Amino acid sequence: MAKIKHNNFLDTVNEVFTDAKQKGIMHLYAEGDDFSGRTIGVNNRKLFHFGTTGYLGLEQDERLKASAIEAISKYGTQFPLSKSYISNPLYRALEEHITEMYQAPIIITKNSTLGHMGVIPNAVSDEDAIILDHQVHWSVQSAAKVLKNRSVPIDMIRHNDLNMLEDKIKGLTDKKKKIWYMADGIYSMYGDFSPLKDLKALSLKYPKLHLYIDDVHGMSWTGKNGTGYALGELGEVAENTLLFGTLSKTFGASGAVLVCSNEKMYHEIKTFGGPLTFSAQLEPASVAAATASAKIHLSPEIYDLQKDLGERVAYFNALLENTDLPLIDKNHSPVFFIGTGMPKTGYNFVNRLMQEGFYVNLGIFPAVPVKNTGVRLTISRHNEKAEIKSLVEAMVYHFPKSLEETQTNRSRVFGAFKLEDPSKEIEAKQQNNNLTITQEDSILNINKDMWNSSVGKQGVFDWQGLRFLEEVFRGNEAKEHNWIFKYLIICDSQQNPVLVTFFTVGLWKDDMLAKVSASKKIEDIRKADPYYLTSKVLSMGCLFTEGNHMYLNEAHSEKSQALGMFMKSIEILEQEFEAKMVVLRDFPKNDFLHNYFQGQGFVRVQMPHTCIIELDQEETVENYVAKLSSRNRRHFRKEILELEPKLCIDVVQTCTSNQLKKVQELYQNVHQNNLGLNTFSFPEKLFNSMSKHDNWEFIIISLKEAPENMIGVMLCYKNVEKVYVPAFVGMDYNALSKYYTYRQLLFQTIKRAIELKYDIIDLGMTASFEKRKLGATMEHQYAYIQSSDNYTLELMGILE
Incomplete structure (x- = not known):
């Protein structure tokens, strides 16, 4: 196997999203002349909306709307200046209210993604290190990666694995000034929580540990003044902690907020925070709406809203408790994830629910592993209990039908998520009377x-x-x-x-x-x-x-x-x-x-492309070379033919012990030099076994002036269907540029296959440029991976 092409990640995501789009699941457009939050228009139908991140429904609050409208009337649609120079007149009140909410210094950012890009490179010094939870939001990971350009080490732990985190902290404590652990407060897919109290205890045990918490999904619906899950667990934003909240999603407006009680760091970030310095500031309507929301958060009303939402979430949890649906994480957040396992089952389930009148989201790669696809749904104050109950009834009815229609079963789904199936369904054995x-x-x-x-x-x-x-x-x-x-x-x-x-x-x-x-x-x-x-x-x-x-x-x-x-x-x-x-x-x-x-x-x-050469039954070396392009023939004469007289070319079936030792040494040269395909070495007995096997032979190149000096070897297999397979190569890199050893080995491989009157030379993957110069044709090759x-x-x- 050969080196993978490294543009694969975006290509893979594009394929998965395109597939979901074709199934009518993603990249949809909401329809309608208005929007209440309770329903959403999709494909000429009004569906009950169970996909919002506005859990408290504040985006539809008349006070926020009125404030936004008034701000536009007074200040226009935007305030087109960098905030570093001057803030629009509404900013001061917003900052004062948000500061009062958190009882700590804050910085308003355009959104959380730009906020992370501005804060992380500023807060993390070249003497620090970063450890990421592997499910921390993409925006945090993306901002952290920028620091690789400054040689800041970045590592990762498995999700919420504090033992793994502590091991990495121990390895960095004596080497780094600060160790930043970056995580979400509440994770956006499964709605599960970060163990923040344990993290706080760990930071007390290891003073160099600093916490960077993105709590945008924990905001507003919980915590004092709606300041979120993270602050509620931590008790305060200590000097070793940076906390991100949001002014969008549940908050109902737009923007994000950084909370930082370290005075020196706060001033550094606010003075020059990359995108925070150069990006446009929030629009007047967003600032005004956020201010109106902050006033609600600072009033007793926020607790009434939280209680109202909490009752709906509890009701949904109670209904789910009486089903055998695969709920991936049971908690009191408004985010729920029902596993479907395979994507096609997820597509089917989502489409069935939409046909029943419910809009839900599909959780899919790369947010989750592909075989951990599922339905991500949320509960908000827009949802009435009657429709919540109807949604659960629809899921109970359609889930087994989706499994059946996509030729899967409960045990496969529960197994994919490592859950115990409460129904104890016994899976039927594979049966087919004809197969x-x-x-x-x-x-x-x-x-x-x-x-x-x-x-x-x-x-x-x-x-x-x-x-x-x-x-x-x-x-x-x-x-x-x-x-x-x-x-x-x-x-x-x-x-x-x-x-x-x-x-x-x-x-x-x-x-x-x-x-x-x-x-x-x-x-x-x-x-x-x-x-x-x-x-x-x-x-x-x-x-x-x-x-x-x-x-x-x-x-x-x-x-x-x-x-x-x-x-x-x-x-x-x-x-x-x-x-x-x-x-x-x-x-x-x-x-x-x-x-x-x-x-x-x-x-x-x-x-990488695989390379094949098809040979005519009456092929000769001369005829084969004549088929090459004029340019490739020139290279062939100069880089192969002219050097061939200086070389000893031997086709060896059984090697001596000294030859085998040299063959193994040359192979190891290539193996160790190819970290792009980083595999374990092969066992020592491999080469001896090849030497004893009738189907293997060695094309060996040595110098005529020193025949004992082997500089290259091609390890070739003779398939019974007359396919010649140069499976592995070994080379002395000191002689490579002088004798064009690899090209010479390729040519000698072609000569040998013609001599044997084989039909095909399977040159395999990698080095396609070199192989094409000698007449090979390329074919695209793909692998399918499930992790x-x-x-x-x-x-x-x-x-x-």
Whole structure:
């Protein structure tokens, strides 16, 4: 396998969002001439609104509306000056009221995203370090990443894992001036809480620990003066704490607020806070509406509003308690998440609820792992108890129907979220009267002709190749060198194969597909802890093979049923071996399975192009070279043909012990130099086993002036279907530029395949530019990945 393309994240998010958009779930437009908050117009229908973040309904309060209208009449639609020069006349009153609410110094920001971008680079010095909760809001993560340019170390912990946090604090205490832990007060997807009292105790234990809390979803509906969940838990904003609240969402207006009691830091941020200095200030209407809301927050009325909302939330919780719906986190926040598992089930469930007259949101990747898709709904003061009850009744009715229509079940959903199913539903075994599934642990138990005629037509995974791999990757001392092989064969009633593939379970480095910059940092830690950031992965194929690892009879009438059995088998294997990730590979760009895999909770990532050379039956080296472009022929003559007489080219079936030692050394050179594909090394017995195997041979390049000086080697496999596979390469980098060793190895590989009269040369991935110069054609390759959580993805993002 080869280095991944690193524009994948945005491409993947775009694909997932596009899929949701096509299903009528996202990027919708609200309709109607007015908006009450209780209902929302979607597709010519009025739906009860269970997707708002205005939990108290203040955005519809007549006092806020009147204040905004008056401000526009007096001051216009905007006050087009930087706040650093002069604030519009309404700002002073707003700042005074918000300061009174928090009883601490505050700074008003345009919004929380710009606020984080202005505050974090200012508050965090070059002598500090940052630790992020992996579910902290994107806006915090994005602002923190800016500090990588100043070499501020940024790390991440699993969600609310305080043991992990304390371990990282211990490692940084003697090295850094301050250690900033950044988290949400209440997390926006599941509505779960940050353990702020425990964090406060941890900050007392470790004085260098500072807290940066984004509490925009905890604002207004709880806390004294509506100052939010975080302040209610912490008791005060201490000097080691920065707290963000919002003037939008539940507050009902626009903008955000930073609370900072550290006088020196407060003045530094206010004096020069990046976007806080240069961005436009809040519009007069927003300032006026926020001031009106602040007056409500400072009055006893806020507690009546909180109580009213609390009763509705409690009512909703009580109704849910009497159902067996998969509520992901049970708490008293107004945010709820009902798990659906696979995206296609989420699409179905949301559409069903909208047809019933209820608007809810879909929680989807990257906010949650793809297979942890679900319905995110919120309770507000706009929602009447009758419609809350109707929503629960609709969910109870439609949830099992969504499962049935999308060929899934409760156990899969509850398993995806690691929840116990209160219904204790016993999952029916896979049954299909016309299809049978066989699972084997060794290729020795599988018919050779059937395997080679279906899956084994390429790469190093014909029957003989897999027998070789089983021997090499079993019984080794190091755990990373031992793989579990699983073969899946689904046949129809006539015993004709419908779907055939194989999987391996092995230990992978989590940064295998990350950028080199991330792998370098991680490898430094692995010097002391070799298995740092490694995970068990269930992968179609293995790290030794490339190509189409799955045979599927696309014309078979029961293809869909076979795919369902295949997916269920993957889930069983994933649970059995406690794999943290499932990888399906390698598929072409326009593969018809794309929508199916995506609906099953897999995200598609683009791999490097694979390169293929197809040879004519009567091909000669001269004819082949003549087909190259004139420019490539010039390069060929200068960089390959002219140097060939200076080199010894040998095709060796069985190597001497000295040759094997050198082959392994050259291979290690390439492996260690390629952190872009950061994998564990292969076991030592691999090269000796190759030397003893009839299907393997070595193309060795040495210098004529010093024949004992091997400078390059191509390790080639001869597939039974006349496919020549240069699987791995080894090189002496000191000779690379002088002798164009890699290009020479590619050419000698082509010569050897022509000599053997093979039909195809499978050059695999990476170095496509070099391969194209010698006549290879490129094909797009994609993998489909499903992870148990987004922690590794988020971590790699901050380390790169």
